[in-house]
Amino acid sequence: MSESLDRDTGLAKKNELLRLDAEGFLKRLSDWDESVATSIAANEDICLQETHWEIIYLLRAFYRTHSIAPPNRAFVSLVKRELGAEKGQSRYLMGMFGGSPAKTAAKVAGLPKPENCL
Template sequence: MTFETDHLGFLLNPLDWQPAWAEQSAEQLDIALEAQDLAIIESLRNFYFEFDLSPPMRPLVKHIKNNFGADIGNSIWLMQRYGESPARTLALLSGLPKPKNCL
C-alpha cells in the first residue's frame, strides 16, 4: 500500500491514515507495535482533530499521562519506547504533521 508523504516521510493528509500506515512506519523504525501503542496513536489522532495540533513533547507527555497514567506518561518511558524524539515518532505513526519545534 502506498501513501502520499512529504519530504520527511510524514503523511500529507491525516485523513488518509490507516492502521497499515502505522504498521508500515513502525516497521521502518524497527518498532513492534503493541495494543498500547495503537491506543496511544488513536488518542493522538483524537487530540489532533480536536485541537488541530500535533503535540510537541510537553503537551504530548501531559496528554499521555492524563489518558494512560504516570507509568507511561513521562518523557523517560516515551524516549525508551519511541526514541530520542517521541513527539516526532508518534506523529509519524499517527499520520499527523511533524510537531512544531521537532527536529
C-alpha cells in the first residue's frame, strides 16, 4: 500500500517536472524530445526499442503533415502502408504499446490528447 503510494507520489512529481497532465500527456507539445519520450514510455511501463522508435517517428511525421493523431484503425492502416503488413496489425501494435495502442503511442510520440470524441 505505502509502496504504491510512494510510487504514485514519485510519478506525480516526475509528471510535474515533465509537465504532463493527469493522464500523462504532454501539456506543451514543443517540450517533446527523445528523452521525454523515454520518460513518458517509462510511465507506461514501456522500454523503448528500435521497433518503437520507428512507429514514434512515423506518427510524428504523419502528425506534422496532417495535424491528426490517428485512432486505432487508421493507425493500423498507416503502419501497414508505411512499414508493411507484418507490423500493420493491431496484435503487433498492442504487443508494443498495450491495450489502446493508438492512444499510448500518440502519448509517447508527443501528439495531442484525443478528445474522447469517439
